[in-house]
Structures are given as C-alpha cells and as structure tokens.
Amino acid sequence: MTFTTASGKGNGPVVGAKASAAGPRPGSPKNKQPGNASARKWAEIGLFVGPALLVFLVFVVYPVISAVRYSFYKWNGVKQFSEAEFVGLDNYRRALFGQGIFKKAYTEPFLTALSHNFEIIALSMAIQLPLALLVALILNRQFRGRTVVRVIIFAPYVLSEVITGVMWFVILDPNGIATRIVEALGLHSPAGGWFEDVHWGFWTMFFVVSWKYLGLAIILFLAGLSGVSKELQEAAAIDGASWWQIQRRINIPLIGPTIRIWAFLSIIGSIQLFDMVWVLNRGGTQGQYSTVASYMMDKGFYRSDWGYGSAIAVIMFLISLVVAIGYMLVILRRDNSTTAKN
Amino acid sequence: MANKKRVIALTALAASAAMLLASCTSNDTSASTSASAAPVTLTWWHNAIAGADGKNLTGDYWQKVADDYTALHPNVTFKIEQIETNDLQRTRIPAALQSGDAPDIFQAWGGGEMVQQVNAGYLMDLTDKIPAAIKELGSSAAGWSVAGKQYGMPYTFGIEGIWYHKSLFDKAGITGTPKTMDELNADVTKLKAAGVTPIAVGASDKWPAAHWWYNFALRSCSTDVIQASNTAFDFSDPCFVAAGKDLQAFIDTKPFQDQYLSSKAQQDPTSAAGLVGTGKAAMELMGHWELGQYEGFQADDAAKATLDADMGWFNFPATSSGAGDPTAVLGGGDGFACYKDAPAECADFLAYLTSVDVQKGFAAIPGNLPVNPGAADQIASPQLKQLADVRASAGYVQLWLDTYYGTNVGGAMNDGIVALFGGTGTPQGIVDGMTAAAATQ
Numbered sequence: 001m002t003f004t005t006a007s008g009k010g011n012g013p014v015v016g017a018k019a020s021a022a023g024p025r026p027g028s029p030k031n032k033q034p035g036n037a038s039a040r041k042w043a044e045i046g047l048f049v050g051p052a053l054l055v056f057l058v059f060v061v062y063p064v065i066s067a068v069r070y071s072f073y074k075w076n077g078v079k080q081f082s083e084a085e086f087v088g089l090d091n092y093r094r095a096l097f098g099q100g101i102f103k104k105a106y107t108e109p110f111l112t113a114l115s116h117n118f119e120i121i122a123l124s125m126a127i128q129l130p131l132a133l134l135v136a137l138i139l140n141r142q143f144r145g146r147t148v149v150r151v152i153i154f155a156p157y158v159l160s161e162v163i164t165g166v167m168w169f170v171i172l173d174p175n176g177i178a179t180r181i182v183e184a185l186g187l188h189s190p191a192g193g194w195f196e197d198v199h200w201g202f203w204t205m206f207f208v209v210s211w212k213y214l215g216l217a218i219i220l221f222l223a224g225l226s227g228v229s230k231e232l233q234e235a236a237a238i239d240g241a242s243w244w245q246i247q248r249r250i251n252i253p254l255i256g257p258t259i260r261i262w263a264f265l266s267i268i269g270s271i272q273l274f275d276m277v278w279v280l281n282r283g284g285t286q287g288q289y290s291t292v293a294s295y296m297m298d299k300g301f302y303r304s305d306w307g308y309g310s311a312i313a314v315i316m317f318l319i320s321l322v323v324a325i326g327y328m329l330v331i332l333r334r335d336n337s338t339t340a341k342n
Numbered sequence: 343m344a345n346k347k348r349v350i351a352l353t354a355l356a357a358s359a360a361m362l363l364a365s366c367t368s369n370d371t372s373a374s375t376s377a378s379a380a381p382v383t384l385t386w387w388h389n390a391i392a393g394a395d396g397k398n399l400t401g402d403y404w405q406k407v408a409d410d411y412t413a414l415h416p417n418v419t420f421k422i423e424q425i426e427t428n429d430l431q432r433t434r435i436p437a438a439l440q441s442g443d444a445p446d447i448f449q450a451w452g453g454g455e456m457v458q459q460v461n462a463g464y465l466m467d468l469t470d471k472i473p474a475a476i477k478e479l480g481s482s483a484a485g486w487s488v489a490g491k492q493y494g495m496p497y498t499f500g501i502e503g504i505w506y507h508k509s510l511f512d513k514a515g516i517t518g519t520p521k522t523m524d525e526l527n528a529d530v531t532k533l534k535a536a537g538v539t540p541i542a543v544g545a546s547d548k549w550p551a552a553h554w555w556y557n558f559a560l561r562s563c564s565t566d567v568i569q570a571s572n573t574a575f576d577f578s579d580p581c582f583v584a585a586g587k588d589l590q591a592f593i594d595t596k597p598f599q600d601q602y603l604s605s606k607a608q609q610d611p612t613s614a615a616g617l618v619g620t621g622k623a624a625m626e627l628m629g630h631w632e633l634g635q636y637e638g639f640q641a642d643d644a645a646k647a648t649l650d651a652d653m654g655w656f657n658f659p660a661t662s663s664g665a666g667d668p669t670a671v672l673g674g675g676d677g678f679a680c681y682k683d684a685p686a687e688c689a690d691f692l693a694y695l696t697s698v699d700v701q702k703g704f705a706a707i708p709g710n711l712p713v714n715p716g717a718a719d720q721i722a723s724p725q726l727k728q729l730a731d732v733r734a735s736a737g738y739v740q741l742w743l744d745t746y747y748g749t750n751v752g753g754a755m756n757d758g759i760v761a762l763f764g765g766t767g768t769p770q771g772i773v774d775g776m777t778a779a780a781a782t783q
Contacts, residue, residue, distance in 0.1 A: 076783060078464075094782065173610075174604050190601075192604060194604065285763075286764045
C-alpha cells in the first residue's frame with residue numbers, strides 16, 4: 001500500500017499528468033488506432049441514426065422548407081409549381097393586413113380562427129386545469145373500483161377524434177337526445193343548432209374538446225400525485241392539517257412540474273388543434289369554431305389556394321415555435337434547473 | 343444522311359403497316375378509326391364505389407362496358423380503379439396530374455376545374471377525334487368544353503328542381519305546383535298552417551343551401567352575364583347582389599325546418615333528405631339523384647312504391663323581376679376525360695361509353711339519368727323522365743355554379759351564401775367574397 005502510493009508519487013508530476021489523462025482506459029485498443037475508432041464510431045452513428053435522419057429530412061424538414069417556398073407563390077395546385085407566379089409577401093399580407101374586400105374575405109376569418117386558438121388556451125387553463133386537478137385530488141386515494149373509475153375517465157382520450165366527433169354529432173343533432181332533454185326541461189336549444197349557431201358553436205366545440213382531453217390531464221396529475229411521498233402527507237395529517245391544507249400545501253406544489261408539462265402540451269395542442277374541429281364540420285359553416293389549422297386546410301386545400309395555405313402554415317409554425325420556446329425559457333426553466341441540481 | 347434514310351424507310355414501313363391494318367379492320371363495324379392492333383392497356387379511375395348495401399350497380403356496369411369494349415377491340419385491356427369521389431377529386435387526380443403519371447381515363451366534373459387542367463396542359467383535346475359522338479350528346483356536353491374545344495365526355499347529366507310530396511300538398515289544400523315565387527310563398531304559408539315543415543335544406547353541408555342562391559342568380563342574371571362570368575370573373579353586374587336580396591327575402595319568410603344550419607344533406611333520418619324521405623318536410627331543392635335518397639329511408643319495396651307515387655318534381659319558380667330566362671335550369675353531371683399522353687384508343691372508348699347502346703344500359707340502372715338523348719326511352723322512373731324532358735326543353739342549361747367557377751371562387755361563393763343563411767352575411771358580402779377569391783387565383 002504505502003509502497004504503491006509512494007511509487008506513484010515518485011513518478012513525479014511530469015508523468016502524472018499524462019497518466020491521469022489516459023488513466024481510465026489503459027491498454028484499450030482504441031487508443032492505439034485512433035483513426036480506425038473514429039471511423040467505426042461514425043459508422044455506428046450513421047447506421048443507427050441514418051435511417052431515422054433520412055426519414056426526418058424527407059418527411060419533416062423538406063416539407064417545412066417546401067411550405068415556406070410555396071408561401072411566396074400564387075399556385076392553384078393544379079398546374080406545375082414551376083409555372084406558379086412569384087408574389088413575394090402577398091399571401092402573408094392577405095392573411096394579416098388585408099384591405100377592403102380582402103379584409104372581410106381573408107384577414108377577418110383568419111384572425112377569428114387565431115383568436116379561437118388563444119381562447120381555447122385561456123379556457124383550458126381557466127376551466128380544464130382546475131377541474132382536472134380537483135378530480136385527480138379526489139381520486140388520489142384507495143377506494144373500491146378505483147381502476148374502473150380511472151379507465152372510464154381515460155376512455156375519451158383513447159377514442160379516436162373521428163369516433164368522438166360522430167358520437168357528439170349524433171347526441172347534439174337538431175333532433176338528437178341533447179336537444180330533446182333540453183326541450184323537456186322547458187328550455188330552448190340554440191336557434192342554429194348546437195354546432196352551427198353563431199353564438200353557441202364555439203362553446204359546444206370547447207365542451208367536446210374538453211370532454212375528450214380532460215382524461216389525459218387527470219391521468220397525468222394522478223401519476224404525479226402517486227410520486228408524492230406518503231410520509232409527507234401522514235406527517236402533515238399528524239400535525240393536524242386538514243385534507244384541503246394537505247392538498248394545497250403539499251400535493252399541488254409537489255406536482256407542479258407535472259402541471260407545467262401538461263400546460264405546455266395543452267398550449268401546443270390548442271395552437272395546432274385540427275382533427276376534432278375538422279371532423280365536427282370543418283370549423284363550422286360560418287367559421288364559428290374554426291382554428292388556424294382548420295382555416296389553413298379549408299383555404300389551402302379545399303379552395304386550391306396553395307400559396308396562401310402555405311403562408312398560414314408558416315405563420316402557425318412561427319407562433320408554435322415562439323410560444324414553445326418562450327414557455328420553455330420562462331416556465332419550464334425552473335423545473336429543468338431543479339432537475340439539474342438534483 | 344444515314345439518319346434521313348432511316349427515317350424515310352421507317353415512314354414507308356409505318357405507312358404500309360397502317361394500310362395493311364386498315365385493310366384488316368375495314369370490315370369492323372365499330373366507330374374506331376385510329377385504333378392500332380398493338381396491345382394497349384388503359385388505366386381508368388372512376389368514382390362508382392359500393393354503397394352502404396354493398397351493391398355497386400354502376401361500378402359493375404363500367405366493368406361490363408370495359409369487357410365489352412375489349413371483346414370488340416381485343417388489343418385493348420383495362421385496369422380499373424374505383425375511388426371515392428372526394429378522395430379522387432381532391433387528392434388522387436391532382437397528385438397524379440402533378441406527377442406526370444396520370445391514369446389514361448379519369449373522372450371529370452367539367453367547369454372551372456377542367457379549365458385549370460386544360461390551362462396546365464393535362465387533357466387530351468377530343469374535338470377532332472370523336473366529333474360525331476360529341477355532337478350526339480347535344481348541349482349537355484358544353485360543361486366539358488373549354489374555349490370551344492371538347493376535353494371530356496359526360497355520361498350523366500341531371501338538373502335540379504324542387505321535389506315535393508303530393509300528399510302533403512293535398513293536406514295543405516295546395517292545387518298544382520307553384521310557377522312563380524309568389525305562388526311558392528303562398529304554398530309555404532299554407533303548409534305551415536297545416537303543421538307541415540314546408541322546405542328542408544341541409545345547410546350544414548353548405549352546398550344544398552348555396553343552390554338556392556344559384557337558382558335566384560339564374561333568374562336574375564341574363565344568360566350572357568352568367569356565361570361570361572367564369573372567364574372574366576367579373577361579378578359587378580347588380581344581378582348578383584339582387585340574387586342575394588331575393589334569397590334574403592325568401593329566408594325571411596322562414597320556409598325551412600328548425601335548426602337547418604345544423605342539418606346535413608343526406609344520410610341520417612334527420613338530414614334534409616331524411617326529413618323529406620320520412621314525410622316530415624314537404625319540399626326540397628335538389629338534383630335528380632334525390633329520389634334514390636328518399637327511397638333509402640323506406641322500410642320495404644311497398645313503402646318505396648308508395649313514396650315513388652307520392653313524389654313530384656317542379657322546376658324552380660320564376661321570379662317577378664330579373665333578366666334571366668325563366669325556363670333556364672341548373673344541372674351537373676359526371677364525365678370522363680383522357681390524359682394528354684393517353685393512347686388514341688382512349689378517345690374512341692369515351693365515344694363508345696357515351697354511345698346510345700351503352701347509355702341505354704346505364705339508364706336501365708335505377709336512379710341513373712343518361713346524357714345521350716337516344717337513351718331517354720330507357721328511363722323507368724316517371725320523375726326522371728320528366729326531368730329529362732325539362733332538360734331537353736330548357737332555354738338554357740347552366741352547370742352548378744360552384745363547379746362552374748372552380749373550387750376557389752366557388753368555395754368563396756358557398757361560404758358567403760351560408761353566412762347569409764346563418765345571419766352573419768349579406769347579399770353584397772357574397773359577391774365581395776367571390777371577387778376577392780377571383781383576384782387571388
């Protein structure tokens with residue numbers, strides 16, 4: 001022992017520096033043939049990442065770049081793109097700053113759709129979040145049939161959007177069961193029908209979307225709650241804390257990261273909300289529950305206005321990007337730094 | 343030099359071969375003129391798919407037509423694909439045309455979409471290839487021509503009007519069918535008094551509502567204005583705003599069912615077709631296919647027969663003012679076009695497909711309305727016979743306006759009209775939307 005240590009010291013600082021650098025992997029063949037190793041490393045990276053990267057480039061990066069390119073052209077999607085007319089920023093101008101008849105025909109419907117997206121975000125935070133949190137806190141205990149209740153709550157999220165849409169269409173049909181119940185109660189259903197009435201359409205859509213996605217929030221919160229240590233709750237209970245105090249002082253703060261991740265997913269999902277809205281009736285006959293994505297599909301694809309549709313897609317991409325990065329920097333930063341410290 | 347010699351030799355060879363072939367086929371009774379004996383496979387995309395009952399009478403018939411043509415011309419075989427209309431029109435055909443690898447024969451709806459395809463140079467000009475067949479179809483083929491040249495052949499062309507229940511008219515004490523808007527308004531009042539929903543409309547699908555405006559526009563605008571409007575896209579003539587005002591006045595009389603904005607056109611019993619099919623509403627403005635839809639809501643053949651006897655049809659009433667032809671009708675149909683690189687046999691096959699005998703077989707399928715006047719005697723349904731007569735005697739037949747103007751202006755028009763139905767639009771708004779869309783295409 002002593003000898004080894006002494007001899008180590010005896011090697012002196014000159015050798016020591018080298019020895020410590022090479023120390024962890026003595027005698028490895030990689031060290032002898034560094035060129036070969038690097039080639040092999042890159043071959044491995046290429047082999048494992050290559051196919052996925054190729055798919056990513058072809059099906060994600062290339063379409064994104066194409067959309068940006070299309071957005072500067074007037075193109076009806078029928079003639080070859082090479083014959084399309086370059087119009088500069090006209091498509092963006094039409095979406096954001098249209099004048100006269102263009103304002104009414106393009107800018108206003110677009111801004112309406114965009115405002116719907118942000119209304120959905122606000123309503124998700126104001127209605128879905130407290131509701132899901134409350135249900136999760138109530139369900140976070142042992143009781144008979146707990147699994148069954150959880151499955152029922154999660155079921156809507158598992159259903160496909162199309163099935164959900166058709167189901168609610170049947171329920172909310174002008175002669176459907178919802179209309180009959182409301183009328184049996186002596187009330188009137190909306191004059192234009194649940195989905196198509198200019199005042200009610202948006203709220204009906206928000207109800208269906210909430211019904212569909214609330215289950216995800218509840219399950220996420222329950223998963224977060226199961227990670228909260230029982231000892232903390234028991235200790236608080238022994239100290240005389242009420243149920244509500246335990247939730248407010250212990251459970252809710254401790255699942256903060258889960259809530260913030262859910263909010264992030266919810267915000268991005270709200271900005272990109274499409275399938276549900278489209279299945280219902282393409283954003284409504286008068287755009288009463290249109291979103292940016294449904295507006296893009298309607299104008300770009302169904303009106304064969306590909307350049308304009310692409311411009312909308314690019315605007316939506318930028319909004320998502322800004323919101324996502326902003327949220328990461330401002331809100332998720334704290335969670336990330338906490339994890340790093342741990 | 344050597345090249346030139348070779349070209350001459352080849353030409354001579356080709357010429358003698360052609361003469362030989364011509365002599366071989368001169369006894370052939372078919373209309374074929376340019377078909378060579380070289381084996382040819384025609385790819386054919388059509389929209390006749392199986393219905394909910396699993397039957398596909400029209401699709402089966404197309405297979406038979408292809409087989410019959412192969413029997414007449416053994417060198418021609420077919421590769422047929424049946425594709426649902428929306429998928430075919432919105433995705434498959436545009437993508438195939440873009441890629442340069444398009445089917446030889448594909449579904450063509452005429453109008454603005456065809457104008458775009460012709461401008462992009464995708465379609466075969468049939469004008470000089472099958473002149474006799476084109477002439478045989480008469481005015482119905484006009485929707486498939488662009489700037490005087492024929493690029494497609496329709497095989498069915500129906501017109502629209504108002505379907506009604508004779509029994510419900512009797513119940514409300516209405517005699518005869520309305521000829522003018524004033525008479526229609528009076529009938530609506532009588533039906534309401536009798537507790538019957540006067541008119542069903544599936545506004546949730548937009549186009550069924552939009553067709554009301556099309557008909558008002560056809561009554562208020564002169565034929566010349568309508569005819570010029572799909573090339574100049576100039577909607578400044580006041581007749582277009584007048585059409586919206588007429589429609590607004592009509593909507594204000596509340597002739598439609600409750601919550602019509604949320605009603606679909608077809609399929610379920612609460613759709614517009616369902617309301618009429620089940621006898622809950624008296625009238626509907628719809629195309630020739632709607633009788634088949636109504637029949638779909640009947641429990642058995644006896645109920646179907648009762649319904650068939652009870653359903654009547656009349657042309658859209660005349661308005662009190664306007665420069666339009668009061669006998670003009672709106673219609674539309676389905677046809678086929680040939681891709682520019684398709685073999686010459688393609689044109690000949692389209693001539694065969696629209697010939698009298700093939701059209702007779704098509705007309706024998708219930709609900710089908712042939713284009714060729716020679717096949718009209720095969721129509722079994724009295725209502726469809728009546729439609730064919732009205733079509734033949736109409737002063738002017740106009741293609742559906744949304745098809746006519748193409749997806750962009752047509753879509754803007756339909757959006758504007760539904761907004762009027764929903765209370766958020768104005769007659770001027772419809773025209774402004776169309777003008778804005780036209781400026782962007």
